[in-house]
Amino acid sequence: MRADRLLNIMILLQNRGKMTVRELATELEVSERTILRDMDALSHAGIPVISDRGRDGGWRLLDNFRAHLSGLNTGDVKSLFLFPSEELLKDLGFNKQTLDTRQKLFASIPETFQEEAQGSWERIHIDSGTWRQTKESVHALKTVQQAVLESKKLTIEYEQANGEQKERLVEPLGLVAKGNRWYLVASRNGELRNYRVSRIRIAKVENETFKRPANFNLAAYWEQSKIDFIEKLPRFDVQVEIHQSIMKRINFTGKFVQSIKAENPNKDNWVPATLRFNAKHEAIEFILGFANKIKVISPKKLSDEIVSSALAIIKFYENK
Numbered sequence: 078m079r080a081d082r083l084l085n086i087m088i089l090l091q092n093r094g095k096m097t098v099r100e101l102a103t104e105l106e107v108s109e110r111t112i113l114r115d116m117d118a119l120s121h122a123g124i125p126v127i128s129d130r131g132r133d134g135g136w137r138l139l140d141n142f143r144a145h146l147s148g149l150n151t152g153d154v155k156s157l158f159l160f161p162s163e164e165l166l167k168d169l170g171f172n173k174q175t176l177d178t179r180q181k182l183f184a185s186i187p188e189t190f191q192e193e194a195q196g197s198w199e200r201i202h203i204d205s206g207t208w209r210q211t212k213e214s215v216h217a218l219k220t221v222q223q224a225v226l227e228s229k230k231l232t233i234e235y236e237q238a239n240g241e242q243k244e245r246l247v248e249p250l251g252l253v254a255k256g257n258r259w260y261l262v263a264s265r266n267g268e269l270r271n272y273r274v275s276r277i278r279i280a281k282v283e284n285e286t287f288k289r290p291a292n293f294n295l296a297a298y299w300e301q302s303k304i305d306f307i308e309k310l311p312r313f314d315v316q317v318e319i320h321q322s323i324m325k326r327i328n329f330t331g332k333f334v335q336s337i338k339a340e341n342p343n344k345d346n347w348v349p350a351t352l353r354f355n356a357k358h359e360a361i362e363f364i365l366g367f368a369n370k371i372k373v374i375s376p377k378k379l380s381d382e383i384v385s386s387a388l389a390i391i392k393f394y395e396n397k
Contacts, residue, residue, distance in 0.1 A: 082107070083115055087124060087138070095129065095137040162205040165254050168218055206257045213275035215259050218252075220280040225249045228286050231263070234279040235272055242278060248287040251295035262295060262302075271302060313354045315364075316375035318347040323370045347372065361386055 102109045119126050125139030224231040231249045236242045247263035259274040321342050339350040354360040364371050373380045
């Protein structure tokens, strides 16, 4: 694209100081006439490109000029305008100002690239929240954020999944927003761990600093952490037959079932399928919710437990 080529010309001139039209054309694999047109475009966009004539002539940028977007291509420019949700920015203390940050960024880029940037801005909005407002309380986030930015050790009182609270001294390495939840990635006794910020009841920044692990990359660690977490989850697979009339509803539930592997329907319009859950009780609750539209094939004992649960429900309501 032409916008990318113009950026590349700026980068080449910035890095090499001066280049001839022929050198630029060879480097960018275009004609010399195209390079001359590009130079006119840069000049009209306010980029101070200067042509020196003579034996040692060539094109250069005005002395002391430095491009605002060195190393960025058009895709990079677009991505600069795809901001995360305002809620996450507010959590971090970045409140919306009178003049939007994107307006300031937009004003700083050459006019040549503004149309591409504004196209992304006006057509894509990122909302990392959920349909229902279930935002967790993260009162300790500001303290945690301070420790992360200052590389200071952090003492936290952390509530575990079973409700037990324990004190931990950690080395905070980064904050990650997953959906609308915040997680602290920290090192404790040389081992990397993830802590949900909403479960941090008390946080205290210590005076002692720490040295970050060499070559630690927060994004790469988090991606691997997600993979490891999913692989460690318990699995409970159920072989079933699903009536074809509810297949669309099955695919859109997403409450407990982790995956659905369906086959072609048989002659009675029942679809053989494998449902994967994290636990047996989730399978029972899910299957009960579809009444007589799901048949359990395997494991055999699960059918008896579903019947027992159904009878318990009937007995409960009969006695009310």
